[in-house]
Amino acid sequence: MPLHEPSPYEVLGIPLSAGVREINLAVGPAMRAGRFTRQQIQEAAALLRNPDRRLEADLQQPLPPEPVDQVAGLLAPALAEPLLVIDRPPLPSAAELLVLHGGELAADFAEPVPAGVDPEPAVPARFAADLSVLPQIEIPE
Structure with missing residues (x-):
C-alpha cells in the first residue's frame, strides 16, 4: 500500500502544465504501463479535464520540491563547524559516586x-x- 495517494499528474505521467490534448494522449500510455488501475487512470483524466476540479486538486496537492544542484556545496560552510557544542563537566569518579549514593x-x-x-x-x-x-x-530629638 503506498504511503500517499498519487496525484493525477503522477498517474498519467504528465507535467502540471499539460492541457486537455496532452491529458487525452497520456491515457493510453498510462494504461499500457500498468502502474495504476484502469479506474485510477480514468478518474485522474476526468479530474484533470474538469477545470474546477483540477484547480481544487492543484490547491490541495503540495508542489514537489524544486531540485537543487550542488546542495553539498551550498551547505558546506554551515556544516564545517559542529552545529551544537555542549561543554559537559567531567563525570565524577566511581568512589565519589559511591559516597554520594551512600x-x-x-x-x-x-x-x-x-x-x-x-x-x-x-x-x-x-x-x-x-x-x-x-x-x-x-x-x-
Missing part, C-alpha cells in the same frame, strides 16, 4: 521528623540578623 541512601532510610517539630534547621548565630545589618539612621 549519602542518598542514608537520607532515604533516616527516621522521619516527628510531628510538631520544625523541619527547618536552626540558623547559626553567625548568620542571625542583628543591628549590624540595619543602616545607620539619626533619630530626631
